[in-house]
Amino acid sequence: MTEDKGILIKNIYYMLTYAFQVLRQSNYEEVASEEFENIQDLFAAILAKGMAQQLKQGLYREYSGKCEELTTLRGKLDLQGTIRNRLQRRQRLTCEYDELTENNIYNQILKTTAVFLLQQPTVSPDHKKALKKVLLYLYGVDTLPPSGIQWSRISFHKNNLNYRMLLNICYFVLAGLLLTTDKGRFRMAAFLDEQRMSRLYEKFVLEYYRYHYPNLGAAASRISWNVDEDVSEFLPIMQTDITLRHQKKILILDTKYYTHTMQYRSQYDSRKFHSENLYQIFAYVKNQDSSNTGNVAGMLLYAKTQETITPDCAFTIGRNKISVKTLDLNTPFSGIVEQLDQIVESYFGIPVYTERK
Known part of the structure; x- marks a missing residue:
């Protein structure tokens, strides 16, 4: 359901x-x-x-292959088709050619x-x-x-x-x-559709910060594994949804668009965060902050659903701040803008950079 x-x-x-x-x-x-x-x-x-x-x-327009019987040669001659025409006493050539067409x-x-x-x-x-x-x-x-x-x-x-x-x-x-x-x-x-909407949601948040906060260099960046031995070629690629940078501070955003933002455990009648999402953002932050400076933070940014309980909390793990927030999309767009701006202001302490149209 x-x-x-x-x-x-x-x-x-x-x-x-x-x-x-x-x-x-x-x-x-x-x-x-x-x-x-x-x-x-x-x-x-x-x-x-x-x-x-x-x-x-x-x-x-694209080129599309055609095979046609013509009175003059065009393109490549189809020998078998032409011989068949001659046997039938038809004075026509069978030609194969490419035609630039709008029917693509x-x-x-x-x-x-x-x-x-x-x-x-x-x-x-x-x-x-x-x-x-x-x-x-x-x-x-x-x-x-x-x-x-x-x-x-x-x-x-x-x-x-x-x-x-x-x-x-x-x-x-x-x-x-x-x-x-x-x-x-x-x-x-269906879940496939959820995936598609998830991509739009991720793209929207990324492009919002690119447009209004060019000084933060919003990008979907790769993070190198902080490993002692050279085994990185065997490890999965860490690609963030959105990385924001200002001076020495970095905020990694991982957008999530689910029908259910929380996992329900019937045996305990309780709801928990998606554990794989927390592991993912934790890995991003800790490998980005390989020197353990505490200047790297991570945020899981869920699209708000109609569930009564939605994520909204923050905690610190080994000097790095990890937060789980929801973005309410069922509000006038000015409210969405306010929520996105608040994320930047609360972490970087800077106002909106580019005026909105």
């Missing part, structure tokens, strides 16, 4: 604007000013704007998602109208069965980088991350 993890619909948009900076561009200003009753309407608005912008820049997986996913959203009663008439308008320009692009899309095989490079945000929106729609909605909330579907 899964529970509602209450997140205001508009906060999903704000999280996306940090994860994908393209949403800060002027052509998305109308989306930012709208109020949305459900997540599908929000995604329809973003997709319509994004697809319209992509049409102005030109749809991404990237545009097919965009069209499939737009068609799906058009069928949803939760999408407003204005956004449906906008989607229909952009679909007119994709008449030569096929649609796909959503269950057959191999998302892991999609890659991005300089020629199609503009598609990254749009295809992430398409994934949220087609892969069932957000199934049904009530006002301001959505329902989780």
Whole structure:
């Protein structure tokens, strides 16, 4: 069973604007000013704007192999097909060639998602109208069965980088991350979806600190194992979600997005922290602070659920401060901002660095 993890619909948009900076561009200003009753309407608005912008820049095209019977040679001659034509007294050549086409997986996913959203009663008439308008320009692009899309095989490079945000929106729609909605909330579907939302949550927090606190050098950094013998090649890689640095102080943040933030032990009728999460942040901090200066701290930052008991505590282990906090996403975004700023102010003692738009 899964529970509602209450997140205001508009906060999903704000999280996306940090994860994908393209949403800060002027052509998305109308989306930012709208109020949305459900997540599908929000995604329809973003997709319509994004697809319209992509049409102005030109749809991404790829080479696709074709085999066709022609009167003149094009590309490579298919000898067997040509001989068969001659035997049938057909004066045509069978040719194999590559053609640059807009009918590729990237545009097919965009069209499939737009068609799906058009069928949803939760999408407003204005956004449906906008989607229909952009679909007119994709008449030569096929649609796909959503269950057959191999998302892991999609890659991005300089020629199609503009598609990254749009295809992430398409994934949220087609892969069932957000199934049904009530006002301001959505329902989780499965653990796989929880993983996807976890990545958005992590990316949002990282990009928030990168944008507003450039002096902290927010990054997902690697930590070397503090071992005496040269066995590091056999040890797992320690990669932090977010590392913040100011002068000699370091704060390592590990974001967690779970349906259940606490482990329930029925035999004791009690709830405990996820032990593997504590071991992980402890390993990060202790190996980063190999000299035992106490200048390195760690924080597990959970997204707040609808559970009555949520983590909120701090303690010291061998001079290093370890804290477990929750970030309430079901509050006006100004409240989220206040929570994130408080983390920096309480540990580093510095105010917000960059003005917000």
